[in-house]
Amino acid sequence: xxxxxxxxxxxxxxxxxxxxxxxxxxxxxxxxxxxxxxxxxxxxxxxxxxxxxxxxxxxxxxxxxxxxxxxxxxxxxxxxxxxxxxxxxxxxxxxxxxxxxxxxxxxxxxxxxxxxxxxxxxxxxxxxxxxxxxxxxxxxxxxxxxxxxxxxxxxxxxxxxxxxxxxxxxxxxxxxxxxxxxxxxxxxxxxxxxxxxxxxxxxxxxxxxxxxxxxxxxxxxxxxxxxxxxxxxxxxxxxxxxxxxxxxxxxxxxxxxxxxxxxxxxxxxxxxxxxxxxxxxxxxxxxxxxxxxxxxxxxxxxxxxxxxxxxxxxxxxxxxxx
Amino acid sequence: xxxxxxxxxxxxxxxxxxxxxxxxxxxxxxxxxxxxxxxxxxxxxxxxxxxxxxxxxxxxxxxxxxxxxxxxxxxxxxxxxxxxxxxxxxxxxxxxxxxxxxxxxxxxxxxxxxxxxxxxxxxxxxxxxxxxxxxxxxxxxxxxxxxxxxxxxxxxxxxxxxxxxxxxxxxxxxxxxxxxxxxxxxxxxxxxxxxxxxxxxxxxxxxxxxxxxxxxxxxxxxxxxxxxxxxxxxxxxxxxxxxxxxxxxxxxxxxxxxxxxxxxxxxxxxxxxxxxxxxxxxxxxxxxxxxxxxxxxxxxxxxxxxxxxxxxxxxxxxxxxxxxxxxxxxxxxxxxxxxxxxxxxxxxxxxxxxx
Ligand SMILES: Cc1ncc(C[n+]2csc(CCOP(=O)(O)OP(=O)(O)O)c2C)c(N)n1
Ligand SMILES: [Mg+2]
Numbered sequence: 151x152x153x154x155x156x157x158x159x160x161x162x163x164x165x166x167x168x169x170x171x172x173x174x175x176x177x178x179x180x181x182x183x184x185x186x187x188x189x190x191x192x193x194x195x196x197x198x199x200x201x202x203x204x205x206x207x208x209x210x211x212x213x214x215x216x217x218x219x220x221x222x223x224x225x226x227x228x229x230x231x232x233x234x235x236x237x238x239x240x241x242x243x244x245x246x247x248x249x250x251x252x253x254x255x256x257x258x259x260x261x262x263x264x265x266x267x268x269x270x271x272x273x274x275x276x277x278x279x280x281x282x283x284x285x286x287x288x289x290x291x292x293x294x295x296x297x298x299x300x301x302x303x304x305x306x307x308x309x310x311x312x313x314x315x316x317x318x319x320x321x322x323x324x325x326x327x328x329x330x331x332x333x334x335x336x337x338x339x340x341x342x343x344x345x346x347x348x349x350x351x352x353x354x355x356x357x358x359x360x361x362x363x364x365x366x367x368x369x370x371x372x373x374x375x376x377x378x379x380x381x382x383x384x385x386x387x388x389x390x391x392x393x394x395x396x397x398x399x400x401x402x403x404x405x406x407x408x409x410x411x412x413x414x415x416x417x418x419x420x421x422x423x424x425x426x427x428x429x430x431x432x433x434x435x436x437x438x439x440x441x442x443x444x445x446x447x448x449x450x451x452x453x454x455x456x457x458x459x460x461x462x463x464x465x466x467x468x469x470x471x472x
Numbered sequence: 473x474x475x476x477x478x479x480x481x482x483x484x485x486x487x488x489x490x491x492x493x494x495x496x497x498x499x500x501x502x503x504x505x506x507x508x509x510x511x512x513x514x515x516x517x518x519x520x521x522x523x524x525x526x527x528x529x530x531x532x533x534x535x536x537x538x539x540x541x542x543x544x545x546x547x548x549x550x551x552x553x554x555x556x557x558x559x560x561x562x563x564x565x566x567x568x569x570x571x572x573x574x575x576x577x578x579x580x581x582x583x584x585x586x587x588x589x590x591x592x593x594x595x596x597x598x599x600x601x602x603x604x605x606x607x608x609x610x611x612x613x614x615x616x617x618x619x620x621x622x623x624x625x626x627x628x629x630x631x632x633x634x635x636x637x638x639x640x641x642x643x644x645x646x647x648x649x650x651x652x653x654x655x656x657x658x659x660x661x662x663x664x665x666x667x668x669x670x671x672x673x674x675x676x677x678x679x680x681x682x683x684x685x686x687x688x689x690x691x692x693x694x695x696x697x698x699x700x701x702x703x704x705x706x707x708x709x710x711x712x713x714x715x716x717x718x719x720x721x722x723x724x725x726x727x728x729x730x731x732x733x734x735x736x737x738x739x740x741x742x743x744x745x746x747x748x749x750x751x752x753x754x755x756x757x758x759x760x761x762x763x764x765x766x767x768x769x770x771x772x773x774x775x776x777x778x779x780x781x782x783x784x785x786x787x788x789x790x791x792x793x794x795x796x797x798x799x800x801x802x803x804x805x806x807x808x809x810x811x812x813x814x815x816x817x818x819x820x821x822x823x824x825x826x827x
Pocket of ligand 2: 299300301327328329330331332333
């Protein structure tokens with residue numbers, strides 16, 4: 151798996167597994183509940199991609215910043231986002247992270263450095279760069295992470311953002327979650343060569359490839375990169391191979407669309423990071439985590455159910471900031 | 473003014489009408505091609521481009537990288553070279569990434585070069601709604617394009633006009649912003665099998681009436697027609713006009729109707745500020761000044777970004793009942809507090825996400 155420096159660190163493993171398993175269970179519950187129409191929000195599920203967010207965020211400080219995409223349940227939870235406020239948001243309720251105005255695509259929790267997400271592909275990239283610029287101007291050593299999909303690298307703004315971040319040596323960690331599809335279109339139909347790290351390297355930033363969504367490798371790589379960035383080393387670029395298990399948006403399976411094969415998906419399921427990290431714990435420790443997570447998830451769903459809808463007058467609130 | 477034929481005929485959906493329009497033009501004109509995110513994917517843009525790559529070849533209906541800005545420029549370049557590209561966008565919101573190319577290049581080329589080049593592109597843009605589409609997947613930005621000389625903007629509502637306008641847009645030698653609405657796709661109507669073009673700049677009177685003129689845009693036409701039938705039940709006869717084409721705009725039909733009814737209610741499927749409704753009011757008022765006082769009102773999206781939660785989303789949009797109530801007040805005098813009973817629009821009730 152990885153150099154194993156931390157393989158024996160039981161506390162760390164428990165933390166990683168808790169985070170991974172928690173996201174997995176939240177996603178599974180959304181899948182279960184979705185057909186009841188209680189969640190009237192287009193949900194781009196992180197199921198299968200949990201480890202990317204967990205591996206990176208576990209290496210960050212609470213004061214570090216994360217920008218992500220519409221597929222951000224994992225990033226939100228991994229960075230410490232409030233689960234109750236997330237479930238209530240998905241239900242469109244007043245106790246939601248954005249009082250029901252955002253839904254699944256725009257999760258935010260400023261208290262943990264999870265910045266609001268955007269549903270326009272590529273648009274968070276320059277925001278992360280700008281945030282890093284501001285932090286540096288004020289003498290802070292904050293690290294800013296931006297998660298984005300393999301589709302986002304096709305937008306011009308990706309290159310413009312990388313160029314500027316590199317030019318100004320800003321502490322931005324670009325994390326490309328390469329699940330090899332943009333909706334139903336494979337990489338081969340979108341780029342002449344999937345040489346993303348080479349592209350980043352032309353902006354003179356260090357790059358790394360993380361295979362199989364490897365949580366431990368990612369954790370270690372992020373810790374090292376964050377240390378370099380805090381010391382003024384400038385932006386870095388990770389390409390993390392991963393796979394979403396469900397359809398592009400929504401709770402369903404999509405093998406019937408025939409744009410990817412069952413064999414391909416099964417191969418990814420066989421190296422499920424949630425299971426692999428779980429298997430590093432003994433049964434008692436794993437069982438305890440699972441029970442605690444289950445309790446928290448069910449409580450969060452009950453919270454969402456019980457929360458009221460926002461009042462009518464809220465429609466007009468927050469258009470401008472007082 | 474033209475009227476919709478009432479003869480019985482073949483009924484197909486709005487989505488199928490769009491498909492038929494493109495396919496028939498591709499059939500007769502090899503310079504027509506389609507491209508955009510997802511056009512040849514298994515869902516084929518809600519069926520509107522479903523098998524064009526099979527029928528006409530993979531180089532005439534193809535997917536693109538996520539590069540809207542450059543792809544718009546590519547369309548313009550190909551058009552200057554003599555092709556007739558149709559660039560398709562899953563959501564109108566994504567056109568904001570195309571704005572520079574559309575406004576600075578496409579709209580200007582013919583004029584700036586004194587007619588030396590033409591830019592016959594069609595930009596299909598789908599307005600999203602419902603199931604928590606939210607702030608960034610529900611915008612209707614047609615009036616931003618109406619503002620710009622050199623662009624044409626059409627927003628057909630019926631399957632008949634969807635087909636005829638798309639054919640006209642493809643044949644037009646100018647950039648045409650073709651506005652569709654996700655909630656119209658399932659609507660069925662009579663659509664001739666043969667090829668026909670619906671000329672731009674001609675409004676349709678979908679229902680006649682003497683008491684009030686209701687001009688509605690895109691999906692709001694459907695709601696306005698429902699409002700008109702609520703109003704009929706209480707003896708108010710509304711005339712319902714669908715401009716079909718917003719730029720050029722057939723203001724004459726609206727003026728004639730307003731002259732007849734003395735009351736004009738415009739219901740846009742968009743915000744009202746600086747919008748299509750503002751333009752229509754301005755032109756009507758300019759026409760009638762000092763000769764006639766026309767009562768005018770506007771309705772549209774609440775002046776806020778679209779929220780995802782259903783109770784607030786319901787308040788965000790005008791609907792058949794609120795349109796009827798507003799029209800009723802205009803006819804009977806303010807604050808009648810009459811609101812007809814009625815269910816939510818069926819295409820919205822029945823629409824299930826995720827998208
Ligand atoms: C600018 C823009 N263009 C198109 C879309 C429609 N769209 C939403 S997600 C998506 C695919 C993005 O793929 P990728 O970046 O790989 O992320 P993934 O969904 O795989 O996580 C597309 C085309 C959009 N939201 N924004
Ligand atoms: Mg992807």
